[in-house]
Amino acid sequence: MSWTRDEMAARAAQELHAGDYVNLGIGLPTLIPAHLPEGSDIMLHAENGILGVGPFPYEDEVDPDLINAGKQTVTVVPGASYFDSATSFAMVRGGHVDVTVLGGMQVAMNGDLANWVVPGALVKGMGGAMDLVSGVERVIVLMEHVTKSGDARLVTACDLPLTGRGMVSRVITDLGVLDVAGTGFEVIELAPGVEYADLVAKTAAPVVDRR
Amino acid sequence: MTLDKLVGTAAAAVADIPDGASLAVGGFGLAGIPWILIEALLEQGASDLTIVSNNCGVDGAGLGLLLEARRISRVTASYVGENKEFARQFRAGELTVELTPQGTLAERLRAGGSGIGAFFTPTGVGTLVAEGGLPWRFEPDGSVAVASPPKEVRTFHGREMVLEESIVTDYALIRAAIADKAGNCRFHAGARNFNPPVAMSGRITIVEAEQVVEVGELDPDAIHLPGIFVKRIVALTPEQASRKDIEKRTTRPRPDDEPRPDDEQGATR
Numbered sequence: 001m002s003w004t005r006d007e008m009a010a011r012a013a014q015e016l017h018a019g020d021y022v023n024l025g026i027g028l029p030t031l032i033p034a035h036l037p038e039g040s041d042i043m044l045h046a047e048n049g050i051l052g053v054g055p056f057p058y059e060d061e062v063d064p065d066l067i068n069a070g071k072q073t074v075t076v077v078p079g080a081s082y083f084d085s086a087t088s089f090a091m092v093r094g095g096h097v098d099v100t101v102l103g104g105m106q107v108a109m110n111g112d113l114a115n116w117v118v119p120g121a122l123v124k125g126m127g128g129a130m131d132l133v134s135g136v137e138r139v140i141v142l143m144e145h146v147t148k149s150g151d152a153r154l155v156t157a158c159d160l161p162l163t164g165r166g167m168v169s170r171v172i173t174d175l176g177v178l179d180v181a182g183t184g185f186e187v188i189e190l191a192p193g194v195e196y197a198d199l200v201a202k203t204a205a206p207v208v209d210r211r
Numbered sequence: 212m213t214l215d216k217l218v219g220t221a222a223a224a225v226a227d228i229p230d231g232a233s234l235a236v237g238g239f240g241l242a243g244i245p246w247i248l249i250e251a252l253l254e255q256g257a258s259d260l261t262i263v264s265n266n267c268g269v270d271g272a273g274l275g276l277l278l279e280a281r282r283i284s285r286v287t288a289s290y291v292g293e294n295k296e297f298a299r300q301f302r303a304g305e306l307t308v309e310l311t312p313q314g315t316l317a318e319r320l321r322a323g324g325s326g327i328g329a330f331f332t333p334t335g336v337g338t339l340v341a342e343g344g345l346p347w348r349f350e351p352d353g354s355v356a357v358a359s360p361p362k363e364v365r366t367f368h369g370r371e372m373v374l375e376e377s378i379v380t381d382y383a384l385i386r387a388a389i390a391d392k393a394g395n396c397r398f399h400a401g402a403r404n405f406n407p408p409v410a411m412s413g414r415i416t417i418v419e420a421e422q423v424v425e426v427g428e429l430d431p432d433a434i435h436l437p438g439i440f441v442k443r444i445v446a447l448t449p450e451q452a453s454r455k456d457i458e459k460r461t462t463r464p465r466p467d468d469e470p471r472p473d474d475e476q477g478a479t480r
Contacts, residue, residue: 046401047313047314048239048240048242048401048404049239049401049403049404050400050401055463056461056462056463057462057463058462058463058464058465059462059465061462062457062460062462063400064241064242064455064456064457065242065243065388065399065400065401065402065455066242066400066401067239067240067242067401067457067458067459068401069239070459071239071240071241071242071293071458071459072459072460072461073457073459073460073461073462074461076400082398082400082401082403083403084317084403084404084405084406084407084408084435085239085265085313085314085316085317085404085405085408086317086318086320086321086407086408088314088317089313089314089315089317089318092314093314093332093333093334112337122298122301122302123310123345123346124290124291124292124298125288125289125290125291125292125310126289126290126310126312126313126340127289127290127312127313128289128312128313128314129312130312130314130315130334130335130338130340131312131313131314131315131334134333134334134335134336135314135333135334161338161339162337162338162339163338164336164337164338165336165337165338166337
């Protein structure tokens with residue numbers, strides 16, 4: 001047993017608190033808003049220039065000019081604002097965004113993140129990921145614990161090209177929640193039914209039990 | 212000299228763009244891109260273009276059209292994943308591509324338009340962006356012909372930061388929701404995105420406006436881009452103004468399942 005993708009997103013949603021300005025990356029993190037409690041008072045930032053992203057629109061509300069950073073049509077919540085891309089990244093780089101939850105390919109025990117170059121594929125670009133990782137106060141990575149071929153994603157040192165150095169503080173996977181601790185990972189929580197030894201075996205870095 | 216910057220047609224607005232020109236182009240994905248100016252430039256025929264834009268359109272739309280016609284030789288962008296022809300030309304060594312972090316790109320444009328030569332930013336420190344080695348152009352055999360150079364890194368306020376050069380382009384193409392004839396612009400929702408910094412970076416900035424109003428009709432408090440950054444305005448026809456598209460149409464059902472008429476515009480791409 002382990003967490004499903006939706007359960008991982010629900011666990012990540014618990015990391016967000018009222019009053020937080022939050023940027024959610026593409027992929028798994030886009031599942032998080034569905035798990036935020038009604039009226040949770042969390043302002044979602046989309047780096048293409050929206051603060052206060054709301055749910056997907058009803059069919060007759062769709063506006064081609066109103067999309068999120070994943071290019072999906074969205075709505076805005078009361079209190080939202082629009083701005084240009086330079087201002088948007090002033091928010092990111094300037095440390096004004098409190099939390100970002102990003103997808104990942106590898107996280108190292110020192111907090112390095114690799115999530116923008118798919119091995120063997122043509123480089124598509126880093127988009128806003130490097131800005132988010134280097135600018136946002138708290139960087140949380142939401143990803144499967146191992147790759148499709150079973151290789152560890154939590155490692156002593158990333159071998160994929162880095163998105164940022166030493167910036168990740170917490171990793172949420174299908175197996176549990178781990179904090180980056182410099183010389184290893186600290187297990188904060190295990191997903192229901194997951195054996196601690198199994199998590200350790202699937203982590204290619206020292207692991208300390210802090211449950 | 213007059214403050215009336217209205218140009219009769221998109222064709223006239225882009226007529227003097229020469230081969231080898233550099234252009235900054237507004238938009239994010241397909242939101243806020245200058246559809247009509249890009250099509251006019253395709254018609255006009257200028258080639259060997261250097262493009263600075265967050266994305267490079269998709270197959271068959273936006274900058275993708277110029278790409279398919281082999282008019283673009285160099286692109287600076289942050290994400291180019293939505294375009295197969297782009298990938299093919301990059302991989303085949305036909306296109307030079309400088310990938311730059313999105314916030315760095317926006318700031319390079321803003322800074323260029325602001326008379327700033329370069330700036331230090333934490334984004335990209337410890338990565339290929341700062342250390343060099345990002346492939347810019349491939350050989351036909353797939354090996355790297357040109358890679359990005361390493362950049363200067365210095366410490367400010369206790370943090371390592373990398374030196375990034377600003378961008379000034381010969382032309383800039385943007386799209387606005389409303390412009391007055393003096394070039395003051397307003398944008399709609401998420402279509403603002405890169406348009407203001409792009410407009411600032413261009414020596415000659417051309418705006419296509421979904422609606423053009425007389426000077427004085429826009430409240431000075433409500434202007435997003437002051438007209439000083441705009442040289443030429445093209446007034447779109449209602450049909451041109453409605454020319455928009457959606458990359459990922461995502462909706463949710465109405466709780467009451469009330470039937471709605473189909474929305475023809477914005478088919479999923």
